[in-house]
Amino acid sequence: MLVTAVIPAGGSGQRMGLAEPKQFVTLAGLPLLIHTLRAFDATPAIAAIVVAVPAAEIARTEKLLRQHGITKIHAVVAGGPTRQESVQRGLAAVPAETELVAVHDAARPLVTPALIEACIAAAEEHGAAIAAVPVKDTLKREASGQMIAATVDRAGLWQAQTPQVARRDLLVAAYATAERDHFVGTDEASLLEHHGCPVALVAGSETNLKITRPEDFTIAEALLMQTTPATSLRIGHGYDAHRLVEGRALILGGVTIPHRLGLLGHSDADVLTHALCDAILGALGAGDIGRHFPDSDPQYRGISSLILLEHVVGLMHDQGFGLANADVTVIAQQPKLAPHIATMRTNLAKACRVSEEAVNLKATTTEGMGFAGREEGIAAHAVVLLSRL
Ligand code: CTP
Ligand code: MG
Numbered sequence: 001m002l003v004t005a006v007i008p009a010g011g012s013g014q015r016m017g018l019a020e021p022k023q024f025v026t027l028a029g030l031p032l033l034i035h036t037l038r039a040f041d042a043t044p045a046i047a048a049i050v051v052a053v054p055a056a057e058i059a060r061t062e063k064l065l066r067q068h069g070i071t072k073i074h075a076v077v078a079g080g081p082t083r084q085e086s087v088q089r090g091l092a093a094v095p096a097e098t099e100l101v102a103v104h105d106a107a108r109p110l111v112t113p114a115l116i117e118a119c120i121a122a123a124e125e126h127g128a129a130i131a132a133v134p135v136k137d138t139l140k141r142e143a144s145g146q147m148i149a150a151t152v153d154r155a156g157l158w159q160a161q162t163p164q165v166a167r168r169d170l171l172v173a174a175y176a177t178a179e180r181d182h183f184v185g186t187d188e189a190s191l192l193e194h195h196g197c198p199v200a201l202v203a204g205s206e207t208n209l210k211i212t213r214p215e216d217f218t219i220a221e222a223l224l225m226q227t228t229p230a231t232s233l234r235i236g237h238g239y240d241a242h243r244l245v246e247g248r249a250l251i252l253g254g255v256t257i258p259h260r261l262g263l264l265g266h267s268d269a270d271v272l273t274h275a276l277c278d279a280i281l282g283a284l285g286a287g288d289i290g291r292h293f294p295d296s297d298p299q300y301r302g303i304s305s306l307i308l309l310e311h312v313v314g315l316m317h318d319q320g321f322g323l324a325n326a327d328v329t330v331i332a333q334q335p336k337l338a339p340h341i342a343t344m345r346t347n348l349a350k351a352c353r354v355s356e357e358a359v360n361l362k363a364t365t366t367e368g369m370g371f372a373g374r375e376e377g378i379a380a381h382a383v384v385l386l387s388r389l
Contacts (some may be wrong), residue, residue, distance in 0.1 A: 001099040003120055003165070004048045005040045009033055009106030010079020010086035012054070015212050021054065022211055023106040028224035029320030032211065033061070034068045035109035035224065041072050043113040045120050046102065048074035050093045052086040055079070067315055069287050084184060084191075088175050094168065100124065101171050103188050104162040107211045110223055111163065115204060119163040122200045128166035130189045131204030132158040161204045164188040170197050232388040234321060236283025238275040241371070241379035252330060252337065252378075253344025253361065254306040259335045263378060266295035270305035272330050275380035276348060277305070277312045279326065283386045284319055309351040321386040323352045328382040330363045331372045337363035
């Protein structure tokens with residue numbers, strides 16, 4: 001069955017008490033929402049993802065999704081004043097061919113593809129299914145003044161989590177019934193129950209916690225540090241080549257070099273800086289510069305590539321990494337680059353927020369061989385090592 005995930009991320013995180021909604025806060029090196037979406041991106045049964053965020057956060061969310069290479073996004077929609085309304089708006093935006101909908105709180109970043117698949121399988125069998133864990137603590141009902149009125153028998157009691165998966169037609173009908181009856185619930189199952197649909201329980205996990213209060217953040221970060229690749233080092237390689245033409249400036253490493261030819265490109269065509277950007281993005285597993293700064297986008301026309309490098313370095317820091325060192329080789333027959341290497345190095349080190357020793361620059365000719373040798377173009381290779389900050 002074709003499954004679409006609907007991720008309510010439209011809350012403001014009052015109980016967290018932070019300056020911004022918790023779903024955008026960095027947790028173990030990544031925005032919380034990205035952890036959640038990566039789990040759905042990595043689940044083979046999920047075909048599409050719809051995210052509902054506060055209306056004011058749509059542009060920022062779309063940028064984050066691009067930066068982090070989330071591939072299955074179908075729509076980013078404005079959430080509503082309650083979780084129920086955010087889900088309803090997400091539901092309205094799922095692809096027409098959707099048969100099952102998997103609703104999952106953005107605030108549960110530790111969900112696994114295995115749990116998502118288990119909930120989907122149970123919903124295929126029963127029509128609707130949710131992740132839940134049996135209550136393990138003894139339960140007390142409070143009388144007035146924080147005094148115990150009674151002990152509640154916990155046998156047969158479960159705590160509901162998400163994912164909550166249901167046939168799309170059932171879920172749409174349940175939301176419509178809730179709207180008609182002014183029924184308010186904090187999860188999909190309560191709406192489905194109200195509508196009269198049976199819902200199955202799937203054993204979830206205590207680690208699939210919902211980040212609600214500050215202490216949840218600490219626990220989730222500790223758990224995520226265990227499951228995210230423990231490697232504190234990342235390696236990356238970048239290669240780029242641009243054509244030499246008349247009537248363009250030759251800019252390498254942010255330095256304008258006097259020459260009768262210059263490099264052709266949408267930006268300033270600084271091939272050396274592009275190779276370095278690609279090496280850093282490669283090490284982050286974040287694709288390449290074409291994806292982050294498309295050459296179809298007029299805002300990048302003629303832009304200094306050092307500005308692009310600064311963006312890439314910002315992304316690297318957001319992901320919790322710093323540049324340990326970079327080694328860059330420029331392949332050019334002409335002109336002589338040696339007199340400019342020191343200034344290029346200063347520029348690149350500054351953009352990378354490291355000392356100059358961390359950035360090595362070399363230039364070579366190809367002794368007249370190949371496109372570089374014929375002065376048809378200039379190429380550059382870069383390798384980088386990143387380390388966890
Ligand atoms: N949510 C939503 N739209 C709302 C309220 C909540 O999409 N109007 C989402 C939250 O972003 C979260 C999930 O529903 O992913 C569960 O909600 P909760 O944990 O209560 O998050 P917040 O409402 O943001 O937090 P708080 O209640 O502390 O303000
Ligand atoms: Mg809430």
